Amino acid sequence: MAGHREALLEGAIRCIHQRGYARTTARDLVAASGTNLASIGYHYGSKEALLRAAIFESFRRWYMPLIESIPGRSAANSMRELLDGMEEHRWLIVAHLEAVAEAPRDEQLRRFIAARYADFKTALAAQLGGGPAAEDQAARIIALLDGTVIQWLLGVDWELDAEALLRAAEPVT
Numbered sequence: 001m002a003g004h005r006e007a008l009l010e011g012a013i014r015c016i017h018q019r020g021y022a023r024t025t026a027r028d029l030v031a032a033s034g035t036n037l038a039s040i041g042y043h044y045g046s047k048e049a050l051l052r053a054a055i056f057e058s059f060r061r062w063y064m065p066l067i068e069s070i071p072g073r074s075a076a077n078s079m080r081e082l083l084d085g086m087e088e089h090r091w092l093i094v095a096h097l098e099a100v101a102e103a104p105r106d107e108q109l110r111r112f113i114a115a116r117y118a119d120f121k122t123a124l125a126a127q128l129g130g131g132p133a134a135e136d137q138a139a140r141i142i143a144l145l146d147g148t149v150i151q152w153l154l155g156v157d158w159e160l161d162a163e164a165l166l167r168a169a170e171p172v173t
Contacts, residue, residue: 004043005043008030008035008050011035015029020091026040029047029050055109062092082145097150
């Protein structure tokens with residue numbers, strides 16, 4: 001039965017990639033995993049818990065290595081790497097936004113997303129020199145990045161430029 005758990009998780013990741021977080025059904029999940037509906041309940045408790053696990057795993061695979069690499073490079077290079085990977089991981093970014101919309105109704109999901117933002121802010125602030133001013137600038141960069149991503153997903157004519165993003169987040173003196 002251990003194989004069904006992994007098959008469900010990989011199937012859920014594929015479904016989120018193809019259909020999105022919000023549009024994936026339990027039947028989609030079992031079709032993609034080659035399992036049955038009872039397997040979802042047995043291994044994860046619910047479809048929502050399985051989708052949550054798939055989001056967590058997807059972030060672990062792509063986003064967390066980016067966050068962990070921040071201390072070894074400049075803020076601009078970190079942002080450039082993140083922006084460069086966006087097209088390839090567009091599906092995950094869309095799923096992230098869908099998960100953010102669901103988070104107020106799912107405490108585990110809300111805590112996970114809030115913790116990833118905190119990880120990003122902490123790593124970026126350290127790269128910017130640490131302290132309250134760097135924390136403030138890191139929060140601004142993340143907010144600008146979120147807005148940039150939304151506009152990019154909507155097809156607004158917006159260039160993904162790491163240096164411009166960092167300049168826009170410079171503290172007002």
